[in-house]
Each structure stands twice: as C-alpha cells, then as structure tokens.
Amino acid sequence: MTSSSGAPARQPGPPRAVGPGAAAPAGPDTGYGYDIARTDPRAPGRLGPGAPAAARPRRRWLRWVLLIASLLGILASLVVLYLVVIRPLGIGTALVALTAALVPVALVLGAVWWLDRYTPQPRLSLVSAFAWGAIGSVLLSLFFGTFFDAWISPQEETELIDSFLGATVQAPVIEETMKSAGLFALLFWGRRYISGPLDGVVYAALIAGGFAFTENILYFGNSFHQAQAAGTVDVFWQTFFLRGVLSPFAHVSFTALCGLGLGIAAERRSLMLYFGLGLGGLSLGMALHALWNGSSFFLPVDPEAPLAGFLRYYVTVQVPIFLLLVGIVLFLRLREKRILRRQLSEYGRAGWFSPDEVEMLVSMRRRRRAETWAGRHGAVARMGMHDLIRAAISLGMERHSVLFGRPTARTRARERELLEQITADRRLIGALTAPVVRG
Numbered sequence: 339m340t341s342s343s344g345a346p347a348r349q350p351g352p353p354r355a356v357g358p359g360a361a362a363p364a365g366p367d368t369g370y371g372y373d374i375a376r377t378d379p380r381a382p383g384r385l386g387p388g389a390p391a392a393a394r395p396r397r398r399w400l401r402w403v404l405l406i407a408s409l410l411g412i413l414a415s416l417v418v419l420y421l422v423v424i425r426p427l428g429i430g431t432a433l434v435a436l437t438a439a440l441v442p443v444a445l446v447l448g449a450v451w452w453l454d455r456y457t458p459q460p461r462l463s464l465v466s467a468f469a470w471g472a473i474g475s476v477l478l479s480l481f482f483g484t485f486f487d488a489w490i491s492p493q494e495e496t497e498l499i500d501s502f503l504g505a506t507v508q509a510p511v512i513e514e515t516m517k518s519a520g521l522f523a524l525l526f527w528g529r530r531y532i533s534g535p536l537d538g539v540v541y542a543a544l545i546a547g548g549f550a551f552t553e554n555i556l557y558f559g560n561s562f563h564q565a566q567a568a569g570t571v572d573v574f575w576q577t578f579f580l581r582g583v584l585s586p587f588a589h590v591s592f593t594a595l596c597g598l599g600l601g602i603a604a605e606r607r608s609l610m611l612y613f614g615l616g617l618g619g620l621s622l623g624m625a626l627h628a629l630w631n632g633s634s635f636f637l638p639v640d641p642e643a644p645l646a647g648f649l650r651y652y653v654t655v656q657v658p659i660f661l662l663l664v665g666i667v668l669f670l671r672l673r674e675k676r677i678l679r680r681q682l683s684e685y686g687r688a689g690w691f692s693p694d695e696v697e698m699l700v701s702m703r704r705r706r707r708a709e710t711w712a713g714r715h716g717a718v719a720r721m722g723m724h725d726l727i728r729a730a731i732s733l734g735m736e737r738h739s740v741l742f743g744r745p746t747a748r749t750r751a752r753e754r755e756l757l758e759q760i761t762a763d764r765r766l767i768g769a770l771t772a773p774v775v776r777g
Contacts, residue, residue, distance in 0.1 A: 434558070683696055725759070
C-alpha cells in the first residue's frame with residue numbers, strides 16, 4: 339500500500355512526527371495506527387479508553403422487520419387518511435386544497451433546509467419525521483381527540499362552549515402530544531438523530547410542517563366548499579391568507595419548543611432534563627397553541643373590517659413571539675458553527691486537520707468550493723470529499739456532546755470509526771487527485 343504522495347505507507351502503528359519539535363513516539367496503545375503523521379499521537383485519546391463494551395449479537399433481521407413494519411404502517415395510514423380526509427372532500431376540491439397547501443409547506447421546508455444544511459441529518463430520518471407529522475400524528479389526533487373532547491365537555495354545553503373547549507383545550511393538548519410523540523420516538527431509536535438543540539428544532543419543524551400540511555388541506559377544502567355554496571371566493575381566500583400567508587410557521591413554533599427542550603437534554607445527556615425540559619417545552623407549546631386558537635373568541639369583530647382586530651392582535655402578540663423564536667434559532671445556528679470550529683481546532687492541534695482544513699469545514703462556501711475542486715477529478719473524488727466533510731462534522735459534534743458526559747466504549751468506538759473514515763477519504767481523494775507522472 340502506498341500513500342497519496344507515492345511513498346510507501348508505514349504499517350499500522352503509532353504515528354510518528356518528523357522534524358524539529360516532533361513529539362516523542364507513543365506507546366503501542368496510544369495511537370490509532372494511521373499512516374498520516376500527527377503532532378500529538380495521544381490526541382484525541384484524552385477522552386480515555388472508556389468502559390469495556392458488552393458484546394451484543396447483531397440482529398439485522400430485527401432491523402429489517404421494523405423497517406418493513408414501518409413502511410406497511412405508513413401505507414395503511416395513507417389509505418386511512420385518504421378515506422377519512424381526502425375522499426369526503428372530492429377529487430376536484432382535494433386537488434385545489436392540495437395546491438394551496440403546498441405554499442405554506444414550501445416555506446417551512448425551505449427554512450428547515452437552511453437550518454439543517456450546516457450539520458445535515460440523515461435524509462431518511464427527515465422524511466420519516468415529515469411523514470409522521472403529515473400522517474401518523476393527524477390520524478392519532480383525530481382518533482384520540484374525539485374521546486378527549488367527550489371527556490372534557492360538560493353535560494349541558496352550548497355550541498359556543500363546545501367550540502371554545504375544542505379550540506383551546508382539546509386541540510392544543512392532543513395535537514401537540516401526538517406531534518411530540520414523533521420526537522420521543524426519534525430519541526428512543528438513538529441519539530444520532532437528536533444530539534443537540536438545533537437537531538430537535540429541525541425534526542420538530544418537519545413534524546409540525548407535515549401536520550399543518552394535512553390540516554391545511556382539510557381547512558382549504560372545507561372553505562372551498564363554502565365558497566362554492568355562497569357563490570363567492572372570499573371565504574376561501576380569507577382562509578388561505580390566514581393560514582397560508584400569516585401563519586405558515588404557527589404549528590412549527592408550538593412543536594419547536596418541545597424539540598428545543600429535548601435537544602438540550604440530549605446534548606447534556608441527562609435523563610432528568612429529558613423529563614423536565616421535554617415536558618416543559620411541550621407544555622409551553624400547548625399554551626402558545628391555546629393562545630393562538632383562543633384569540634378568535636376574545637377579539638372584537640368589526641363587520642365592516644372583520645380582519646382588523648385580528649391583524650392588530652397578530653402584530654402586537656404573535657409577531658414578537660415569532661421573532662423571539664427566530665432569534666433563538668439563529669443563535670443556535672451560530673452556536674453550532676462555534677462548536678464545530680472549537681472541536682475541530684482541538685483535533686487540528688493534535689495534527690488531524692490543518693488550519694486551512696478547519697476553516698474549510700466550518701464554512702459553507704469553502705465546503706462547496708472543496709467539493710467543486712474534487713469534482714474536477716471525477717464523481718468518486720467528489721463523493722469522497724462530501725463524505726469527508728460529513729464525517730468531520732459528525733466528529734466535531736460528537737466530541738462536543740461527549741464532553742458533557744462520561745465517555746464510554748461506545749463513544750470511543752464512534753470516534754475511532756469517524757477518524758478511520760476521514761483517513762480513508764483522505765487516501766481516496768489523494769489517490770484520485772495526485773498526478774500519475776510528476777514533473
């Protein structure tokens with residue numbers, strides 16, 4: 339085996355630096371055995387060896403069974419959703435409602451893409467989160483909402499009381515619980531999905547965006563039926579303006595609070611914070627949901643300008659809340675960049691990355707330039723550069739999370755796996771980009 343420079347590579351063993359100020363050779367158990375010289379062979383072994391991992395047999399068949407069961411569950415849920423929601427509207431009305439619902443969901447997906455592209459999550463998990471919000475949480479909300487509404491309703495209730503309880507109690511409690519169940523499921527499957535606050539916000543936004551997408555189809559379809567019955571389109575456009583233009587991020591704001599709490603708890607690796615911050619964020623999301631739904635019962639309505647009172651409330655109450663949440667999300671995005679720079683710089687001081695590489699890895703523009711440069715040498719080189727960037731990002735974020743808790747054999751194995759992947763990508767890129775004949 340030869341290195342990218344054409345020189346024979348050293349056999350696996352502790353790396354040795356060459357030249358003035360080189361570090362002393364490390365013992366046999368201190369290095370990872372790579373053929374790339376590093377200034378500090380012991381780093382990043384400062385986390386310690388960790389506890390010995392218990393040998394557990396792999397159960398790949400169980401993973402396949404769960405995957406197939408999930409796909410069958412999604413297909414069955416789609417059929418039920420079609421029979422319960424889409425079919426009663428009619429094909430023509432459903433198409434109109436679907437087209438109108440694409441506008442707000444496109445805004446949500448665009449915002450999620452911008453948030454997630456710095457430390458991207460697995461695409462399959464992102465699609466699953468959106469599917470849970472659009473299908474699973476909607477069906478469960480319709481199912482449990484009926485029983486919960488009957489439980490909280492008084493024996494003698496008027497239509498106004500029933501509408502008020504449904505909007506301010508039943509909808510916030512049931513809908514936010516069902517949406518947040520998807521976040522808890524992601525935590526159950528592993529911390530690789532939600533490992534920090536921004537991860538929790540991204541998945542929560544996708545779940546809430548999927549829920550709002552299906553709910554908007556139902557609302558837009560009903561308003562379109564009313565517009566046809568009245569012979570005017572004012573009802574439909576008013577509904578579209580309120581839900582599609584003014585409040586595309588309403589559900590996202592509610593559920594993001596639970597995702598934020600769970601993400602902070604996952605980063606701190608604290609079981610108590612999972613319950614405290616998770617339930618706290620869920621409760622706060624329910625409160626904001628109730629405030630949003632209940633405003634229509636208390637705002638004065640002017641027959642000549644029916645939207646004037648709502649717009650005043652929207653500007654004075656909902657817009658500041660939304661801007662506060664946007665500020666929190668932007669802070670989390672900048673925080674991830676600082677975390678990545680700090681942790682990769684630690685690896686850089688150990689010799690794993692050069693200063694220029696660290697600058698490339700923390701800059702979106704330089705990442706694109708690096709992939710473009712690699713792409714000039716073929717698609718395989720570009721894929722290798724893309725994989726190296728993804729592995730380095732995971733390495734930095736994993737390192738940050740491990741520092742909050744006790745390192746274990748699993749975290750050490752994950753670090754070793756990522757470092758081996760980065761080294762393999764370096765060799766691949768070097769082999770594909772180095773000239774065959776040197777001048």
